[in-house]
Amino acid sequence: MLRTSFALAALAGTILTPIAVAAQQADQPAPLADLVRQVDIPFETFTLDNGLTTIVHTDRKAPVVGVTVYYRVGSKHEPRGRTGFAHLFEHLMFTGSENVPNFDIPLEAAGSTATNGSTDTDRTNYVETVPTGALDLALFMESDRMGYLLGAIDQAKLDRQRGVVQNEKRQGDNQPYGLVRYKLQDGLLPVGHPYRHSVIGSMADLDAASLTDVRKWFVDNYGPNNVVLALAGDIDAATARPLVERWFGTIPRGPQVAATVAEPVTLAAPVREEMADQVPTTMVMRAWTGPALTHPDSVPLAAGMAVLGGLASSRLDNVLVRDRQLAVAVSASAGQDEQLSWLSAQMEVRPGVDPAAAEAGFDEVIARLLAEGPTQDELARAATQIVSAQIGALEVVGGFGGKGSTLAEGQLYAGDPAHYKAELAQLAALTPAQVQQALQRWLGRPSYTLSVVPGARTESGDTMGGWGDEGTDPVTPAPEPAAPQITSTPRTAPEVAPVGELAFPEVERATLSNGIEVALARRTAVPKLSLALTFDAGSAADGAARAGTQSLMMEMLEEGTSTRSAVQIAEEQERLGASISTGTGIDTSSVSMSALSANLVPSLALMADIARNPAFAAGEVARVKNQRLAAIQQEQASPVGLGRRALNPLLFGEGHPYGNVGASGKPVVIEALTPEALAAEHARWLRPDTASITAVGDVTMAELVPALEQAFGNWQAPAGDKPVKDLAAATPQGQSRLVVVDRPNSPQSVLLLGRVLPLVGTEQGQEALELANEVIGGGFLSRLNMNLREDKGWTYGIGSSVAQPVGPRSFVVSTPVQTDRTGDAIRLILDDLNAFAGGKGVTEEELQRVTEGNVRGLPNRFQTNSQVLGALLANRALGRPDDYQEQLAQIYRGTDAAAIDKAAAEYLQGGALTIVVVGDRQAIEAQLQGVGLPVEYVDAATL
Incomplete structure (x- = not known):
């Protein structure tokens, strides 16, 4: 389902016919229509007599099954005085049922990923990915809490989880701009609208939740007829049906979850609020409610908001950040729920800039997009990036964004597990006029504007997030309902069947003509690859005295080369469906790429230009330095950011390469950096004799090496010895x-x-x-x-x-x-x-x-190209053998x-x-x- 403006967050699928790396020598991207046609998640469905709907998707690439359970109840169903209860109940669902004292212990012992859950406005879900041999156990446990929960819930459990949830709320509220989400909902929707109160709720309502509420919520909402169960992975419908019938078939129907009226709201006139917070820079947000996620305008709006502020080359980025330098960060999104969406655009004003002048530019960009619409090229780039991201998501069977979630949400919200196909087809066929018309219909209405300005925070999250009329009319406690009948039928958990061993991909090796070592792990599940060009550098190359130098140099690689501007780099990535990024770890600096296999050659050409030929143009350096200084201020406004900046200098001391404040650096260092200093940093550390290339994905070594030779083969090491870091330097004596x-x-x-x-x-x-x-x-x-x-x-x-x-x-x-x-x-x-x-x-x-639990869970750890790539990079850095991951089973058992x-x-x-x-x-x-x-x-x- 299309849940955000930039990525089809839950959409995933199975490639039926991988796009061959055939026309590799052509520099033209693969046609979007060809990419869209490949996305498919074959499935079968069946419904039990009690109303439980099950969707089964078969994917045999690994011996694991994603178990995804969606309940058709979320925060929008909460009554006045009980905001946050759906989420609190989700926590209670993990505290044990009548026959399962603890849900996590048996599943993790069987090799599952940690069981998890989430609550949204429209639904609550529970997920785990288990070895095939533990599927029977997982279904038993999910069915036990669906049908056998009440006898295991008591006041002590409720009180403990209430405390956990209240600390979850405090954790969110404690962040810079942490109260914005409450203001947004309050400003856009009237009191009593089902989407107005926050999912986390108010402290007063959480305090008021009682065991009576728990029992009523369970009986009213958690019947099997309100559930979609998705099983994706090493399973088929013929095998799944008797298991589902065995464990869920005897659970009786419950009441049908009541439908809610929750239409988008058009404000009568623009609304504006200002809020002070402990933040370093002014943030301005413009917001509207929009249509339901199944509305015909949903996909055009997602594409349009990507063009506005979701792409790296978005209108807001190009005008406000790059050209006029009025802002240090911008974004736009269409967060889509079942019955309405949240359309928003925001900017962080550059320090020293008049917020009114920045906001005038902000309004101008939005107005121009509505007046002119996107160009065909902008729309094609947005669509290609969205589809490319989803091809990458095909690797995951379970979890919150896997194939099971895609199918379950299609069934839940559209009555069709394959609804994602309609969205992709619409996306591929969109015209600029359709996007413009949708933007005009929804963004042309009066908006809600929130300005968060630096200052002392005067509002408390404890009093926010609720219904909105607290104190005007006390909530009358609901009458105590008759105690529901507690089912006490003993049930015994099934044994875990033998679990398959990890089959880690074989690693092939080659060396380019200039000496760069290449490692490849071929995986053909999806027609994409992940590739990292890694240098022996990292933040340790800075030490304490130069903290931030290496990372700013790496960040500048994306801001222009000798032949491409920053905008051209961003646009070319988007056309290719590629994502190229730079990063600075503690020991290494890297240029990483995720690319469609069909577009490997032009993607590598772009990557090589970024790595080898940065321009370090004076204007761009000045702009990025301002953005970095603002980012450091944001880090210093965050409690976690402050703690992390403080810790390593205390542990390692300023004389050790690890004893710096982190990759973001110190303001005094960033302010002093010049284009010449950054160019010297690049020349010193980014050279072929400190580099290696690691790739994972759908490409052969015979295809990869010639492409790499074309991109990197003529890159020669400069004269002089390679730089070194003194990692053996002394660290301070530990002390309490x-x-x-x-x-x-x-x-x-x-x-x-x-x-x-x-x-x-x-x-x-x-x-x-x-x-x-x-x-x-x-x-x-x-x-x-x-x-x-x-x-x-x-x-x-x-x-x-x-x-x-x-x-x-x-x-x-x-x-x-x-x-x-x-x-x-x-x-x-x-x-x-x-x-x-x-x-x-x-x-x-x-x-x-x-x-043994870790041994059984090994296949879960390496479902995706990026997971395998991370393992290979760690093996290389730490001197481990290529088959280290396969050795882990023997190591753990020993x-x-x-x-x-x-x-x-x-x-x-x-x-x-x-x-x-x-x-x-x-x-x-x-x-x-x-x-x-x-x-x-x-x-x-x-x-």
């Missing part, structure tokens, strides 16, 4: 300390706890440490998450990681926590770490999950509890941790005194 960054008016504190480990990433045989990290903080079922989130309800989520760069590794725990639990959370984290390291070793259940406990004791203990706290000093200072560690304070402006 608290470092506080004051961020007033923060409803949460962001915590980061870290230390440098006496290990480097290229040391082999550290898998026990990775598994120990999974036990303590590396997933939903980790000890830290189960304690702070599921038991205490103090956070929406907590995680830990053991970084694996080429040089020194680090261990970091990170989480946002509600402000009044800042000190308690720090103590609890330290207690959990010390307990694991000090004798509370891995349990039998944890051991099975992180060893790792016992003693090895995991030993790794935890050596590396994951709670001592000598630097703890960064970003929060409201006035609210947390007394709490931190009770932690018992020395406290330092850092000014956010210095980070």
